[in-house]
Amino acid sequence: MFNTKTILATLAVLAGLAGVSSVQAAEDVVHVEKQSWSFAGIFGTYDQNQLQRGFQVFREVCSSCHGARLIAFRTLAEEGGPSFSEEQVKALAAEYEVADAAADGGVRPAVAADLWPSPFASEQDARDANGGALPPDFSVLAKARGVHDAFPFWMFNYFTGYSEGGPDYIHALLNGYEEEAPEGFELPEGKYYNHVFPGHAIGMAPPLADGQITYTVEEGQMAVPETLEQYSTDVSAFMMWMAEPHLAGRKQTGFVVLLFLIVFAGLMYGTKRKIWAGIEH
Amino acid sequence: MSEHSTYTPGSGVEKWLDERLPIIRFSKEHLMDFPTPKNLNYFWTFGAILVMCLGIQIVTGIILAMHYTPNIGLAFDSVEHIRRNVNGGRMIQAFHAVGASMFFVAVYIHIFRGMYFGSYKAPREILWILGVLIFVLMMATAFMGYVLPWGQMSGWAATVITNIFEAIPVLGTPLLELLRGGFSVGNPTLNRFFSLHYLLPFVIAAVVALHIWALHVPGNNNPTGVDVKDSRDTLPFHPYYTMKDAFGMVLFMIPFVWFAFFAPDILGHPDNYIQFNSQITPAHIVPEWYFLPFYAILRAIDFNLLFINSKLLGVIFFGGSIVILFLLPWLDTSKVRSGNFRPMFKWFYWLFVVNFIGLTYLGAQPADGIYVLLSKICTAYYFIHFIVILPVLSRIEKPRPLPTSISESVLAKSHA
């Protein structure tokens, strides 16, 4: 019964199931398809080009409603992230205004050290402009969302270190809009049907569509598809960077520390054995 | 059993110090020469691992406190400031958060070791009681620490758990307002939780010192549960157990750093990355995993009993589940300590372990459907184990014959 073929087949089925996770939404369970991200796993790093594209999506589409109040402009030039140049960051910051009590009229152009200014003057303004719903700030949103894996897959996640539930959810959400709500579903006025969003009635209109944003392509680089799928993947990756800017450095340090500890444990074991040699125990 | 000290001061300085504050004599007696049973297994390394965990939490905690602001308008952002701006802040914060979970992993293993090998039995009752006290202090510390980032789970956990006190008749509401410093969880609550969270680990350290003192009076228990007869049964703590404990600590650090560097948020909850909003309740309020079994017990009691309403009854069972631990030495009166020689006890012990894991799982599930019934069954077993099974077993169980001494059992094992 437990021959190799059966075992391999079982593992294949389990692995397949593991690729599909769920979002708990009251009674019904939504399945979120997990993506493969460059920043997943022990050796994960951000793809600089992807982050730059994702930033473009954020800036051209999302930032009109969503803030990023914990993101300083200067971090866009940090290594391990989108890695824009210092000049680019300085020029970008100068396009935005920040409040400064010491400045003329209370506002001044932003500098690299400033934090991303909010698109709205107050929470009430944000709600008024969005049908009563408050567009959440993007700074840690990719960590404030997740997917729910059934038993036993959530246990496997401890061993794989799966931490990409947020981007997986966001990607699925952006691709989860339906033109029409299904039969029998009461969609409130002003809301849109999204089969990933808990409750399915989301206040945000579908923000992305094919061809909406033009990606500039460097010489010699492959053209990047200008599709909803690509935009949603890129912006999800960028949002993960906003939430975890030091991910690459953290994983690199972690690998060295883990290796050190394994070697050290081996040495310690040898020392322990040497000390205990000859003792009946 | 403490031996007469064999320390003779070496240099003149040592002699001068020994006459005034015999700290070297004390260290030698208790950290180096201390006679320790030679047959301790790796479960006995968790005491040292726990001391390491406490040290890590205190060091990382003091550093975090240099950068954290305990004000409801600033707390969430100050934690993000630590992660983003402070040199090495991401790592230090991850070590502190993961460290709390690892601390509880170690303490549960340590407690279950004690329960299996009868380390709570005479003459170690006070040792056990101090241990349960440390466990309670750890839970209070961890609870308050989790509130500090001021996320959704932070604030709602604070709300739900402080609400427990309201169940107390008459004094409940005034007590609740006293604890919170207001009518709901707010800035006064956060500030005092920060102060107490900083204080309690040092109280824990003091109780740990008493715990080790109480241990050093009778000496360690061992896997056979048989008392130490003479020096053939023991080894000096240094270098045998200093090295073994150090090895255990290094091994323990491997899963620790795995989580801290590669999955620092997996043991937490995504909702805690949303700032606390007292107007919006999260879909599922879930405490940190180490509280889940007791949370399951609290929620399982959803019925009234005579004049006691279900809320108060739930609180009584919740508190009772911990109080009963203090009484364990008097509930299990079997003269045989170790589960290795108690075949019936062994079965029920493992049933208790499985039941405890079951309670942990149930604590995370929503309170409906079959989970309600299962929680009641598991809660019932938890109490029946202590109140009925252990006392009955003490009376009716026929234990296996014990070895005459530790050294005899060690020799028998090596010749087997």
Add this chain to the structure above:
Amino acid sequence: MATGAVAGVGAAATVWPLINQMNPDASTLAVASIEFSLNGIEPGQSVTILWRGLPVFVRNRTPEEVAEAQNVALADLKDPQTDAERTKEGHENWLVMIANCTHLGCIPTGESGEFDGWACPCHGSQFDTAGRIRKGPAPTNLVVPPYEFVSDSLIQIG
């Protein structure tokens, strides 16, 4: 023994981040250097700005003030420095100085005192038009922070 050496390396590698976290963090270092526009500051006008938490005088000196500063004999100075040493070539009219009196830190009042520069109200130190100490208890001249002219109307301090 190898174990001990490895343990030592591990211990040092662990201890360093715990100490380094007290060093200025990224958000502090980000504002360690600032750019300031000199537009709109007329000759004879001063502004006081904030740099690294310290007040800094930025003065557009009149030609008379510059001449007065350049004509002082070094022997008359407690802390001898030429005016050229305290200004940038080609921009001698601009004076940038940390506004804390070098005695005990009070902010001196501008355009006052016996030497037409600054006078400190706390203990009477008198500074000249180049911010040099001429009379009073202050031991050294007002400190000129590191700065550069990015363009004719923009300086970078720090």
